[in-house]
Amino acid sequence: MIKVLMTLPVKIGFDGMSKQVLSYGKYMDKSDVIIDLVSCRGFDPKMKSNVDEANFHNIYRLEYRDTNQIKYFLDLYKIMKKEKYDVIHVNGQSATMSVEMLAAKLAGCKLRVAHSHSSRCLHKKAHNMLKPLFNATYNDAIACSKEAGDWLFGDKPYWILNNGIDIDKYKFSTTTRTEFRKKLKLSDKDIAVCHVGAFEPWKNHKFLIDVFDEIKKENSGYKLFLFGINGTTQESILSLINERRLEDTIRFMGTADDINNYLQAMDLMLLPSLYEGFPVTVVEWQANGLPCIVSDTITKDVKITDLVKQLSIEDGTTIWKNEILKHNNEVDVETRKSYYIKVSKAGYNIKNNVSSLKEHYIERLGDN
Structure with missing residues (x-):
């Protein structure tokens, strides 16, 4: 033993x-x-x-x-x-x-x-x-x-x-997608964008707020959902959301032990971290078939599939805004379902x- x-x-x-x-x-x-x-x-x-x-x-x-x-x-x-x-x-x-x-x-x-x-x-x-x-x-x-x-x-x-990750938990489900989009009060036209991460400086939440401040001026259909544990920056980030009058665009969700179900409702994931080791969240997102935009400070090893695009934070918010606005909420069910197999075969x-x-x-x- x-x-x-x-x-x-x-x-x-x-x-x-x-x-x-x-x-x-x-x-x-x-x-x-x-x-x-x-x-x-x-x-x-x-x-x-x-x-x-x-x-x-x-x-x-x-x-x-x-x-x-x-x-x-x-x-x-x-x-x-x-x-x-x-x-x-x-x-x-x-x-x-x-x-x-x-x-x-x-x-x-x-x-x-x-x-x-x-x-x-x-x-x-x-x-x-x-x-x-x-x-x-x-x-x-x-x-x-x-x-x-x-x-x-x-x-x-x-x-x-x-x-x-537990691969099977992240396989795409149209039934769960419908259920959780309804739970989040998303319309058929809304594009659900999501970030999952603790409210700490290296997660770079302020950058996300700046990006969505620009996005709202061009398209109010994009909604940002922030999941994550309470940390040292949470209070300042929530204050910034209120100050910018982005309460209808950005929603603070706290923590969720069924985050795999909430992912089904999403259309795009973001991770503009200043640094990471290997963010397992990005593995989960790809297993669900979700496109991901992440900072180029994160290891390239995270690109398990073609769903991940890396952008520089130093290039500013406009480039991120433009890339986000390329995405919609249309779903090719079979394609999205196929990614959990790809992630499993890649060794995750x-x-x-x-x-x-x-x-x-x-x-x-x-x-x-």
Whole structure:
């Protein structure tokens, strides 16, 4: 029996990293693996059913990583020493993962996996200071993309594990489309445009507001729906929407655990992020057959199909506006349905990816 401890540095919510970690718990064959989870910042109550479905053996709520790092380190060490884990799988985006790596190394954990989920981090000073310790304590590296791997591991070897999704959930359905367009009170003429992402600076919501300020002047039929967890920019973005009098054009939707159903109602997806690791949302959008316009700061690996077009943020809002206005709400049902198969064949089926992850654990444990 292999014992694995996973750690998640973010509040368990609707973000991409949380979805991936919960998927590892949900879909991994546990006949010969025990998976426990360390929650560093708690979880959104709306995610309770998702956490339950992940079926972790134990969940340790050490929700003071940011406020009392010494206590966090010592408590994590004690847990690992007592439970004798074979693997620690630390998810993050910077060398601050060295906190978990050092605790695991001192506790005698054989395989210490660092999993990079982004191509940048917010705490660069801490990252640079801890990099030597990080390099000395991890002994296995995984990344969600080449950019994320190069950022954290440099010229050291790493394995790319695609951010997979539950493909079948995103297959296009005309019935669900009709139901949710009605729920959103969309007319036959309305073009539904959507963004999914936390209200944080790197998601670049203000750029979207600027773009739709221009679009409204040319065509009031375009409606923008913003899904995402509350963050540091939410209040200012909502104020900006009101200030620009865009309440009828832009709608704040909060979080939704059935986002796959809302996608059925959409006609176009946008992601003008300043940076990302590998945004799993764009995989979900393509599986649903939705055209996507994303910033060119995002890895080109996200272009799994011909549905993705990358534009520069630096070129300004007018180019984005013009590209958006090329899209309508006409649906070729068979074409849209076909994309979930293309995404699956490209290696983004979470069930297959989790199986590969388990094989990776077994192989690397044999090497150590």
